[in-house]
Amino acid sequence: MSKDGVNTSRRTFLIGLTSAVGAVGAVGVAVPFVKSWLPSARAENAGAPVQIDISKLEPGQRVVREWRGQPVWVVRRTPEMLSGLEKLAAGNVLADPESENTNQQPGYAQNAHRSIKPEVLVLIGTCTHLGCSPTYNPQPTVQLEQGGFFCPCHGSMFDFAGRVYRSVPAPTNLVVPPHSYLSDAVIIIGSEEGETA
Numbered sequence: 001m002s003k004d005g006v007n008t009s010r011r012t013f014l015i016g017l018t019s020a021v022g023a024v025g026a027v028g029v030a031v032p033f034v035k036s037w038l039p040s041a042r043a044e045n046a047g048a049p050v051q052i053d054i055s056k057l058e059p060g061q062r063v064v065r066e067w068r069g070q071p072v073w074v075v076r077r078t079p080e081m082l083s084g085l086e087k088l089a090a091g092n093v094l095a096d097p098e099s100e101n102t103n104q105q106p107g108y109a110q111n112a113h114r115s116i117k118p119e120v121l122v123l124i125g126t127c128t129h130l131g132c133s134p135t136y137n138p139q140p141t142v143q144l145e146q147g148g149f150f151c152p153c154h155g156s157m158f159d160f161a162g163r164v165y166r167s168v169p170a171p172t173n174l175v176v177p178p179h180s181y182l183s184d185a186v187i188i189i190g191s192e193e194g195e196t197a
Contacts, residue, residue, distance in 0.1 A: 048190070054120065055185035060138045064125065067189045071125035071133060072177060074187060081138075081160040082118055084146035088159050095166045096173055105176035108196040114161040114176055116196055122179050122187065123162045127151040129170040134158060149174070 050067045052074055057063055059078040064071050089097045089112060099110050108116055115121050127134050134149040134156065143150050149158040157165040162174030179187055180194035188194055 050189045051182065052187045052189065053185055054187060059119070062136050062138075065189070067177065072189050073121070073123045073125040073136070075121040075123075075136070075160070077113075077119050077121055077160055081147065082113065085113060085159060085161050088146060088163070093165055094159065095164045095168075095171075097163060099161075099163065099173060101172055104173045106178050106192070106196075109176045112161070114163070114173070116179070116181065120187070121160065121162065122176060122189065124175040124177055126174075127153070127156050127170050128164070128172045128174060129154055129156050129168075134174075 050065055050072070052063065052065050052072075054063065054074055054076065057074065057076045059076050060081070062073055062075045064073055066072065088094055096104075099105055099114055102110065105114055109122075113121070125133055129151065130153065132151050132153040134151040137144050137147050137150055140147050141150065143155075144157055144159075146159060148160050149162070151157070151170065154169040156168040156170035158170070158174050159165070162176065164170045164173050177189055178192050179189045180192045180196045182188050182194040
């Protein structure tokens, strides 16, 4: 005790204890605040790569999966579908037959069939006009003589490489997402860690 009657050791202890409790409280408030800046597990999973097993996908069939909130189509094209691509490219019916808009596909898919392997097509299944989901027409129809994808909302048409026809509302080809092959039977969408050639 000091000569004026104040217990300094008790005062020091109380100041230290109050400071420690205040620091713990500040950390207790800061941790949830900082954690709120991090993406949720759901958000992280939404952007995560998606694996698709195509071992049972028959020629002419399509499988649909979701990646980043968008439908991803994987189509195993038949020889007839592939030969139809050549016929359409030779005609003057496609707006971008050579896929010159490099924002629509990765470099390894900027070819006549817009894919790594000619028989397997991978596309984001939303129309480039207003984001509708075109229908898959594996057989020729009134609108699509060679078959392909038709958007019933506004009439946009795409061939079996996702290339847009001329004079339709859609301004560009369907988007080919980044993807690669982990094996002959497994494609990974959203990652190029596997084979892209």
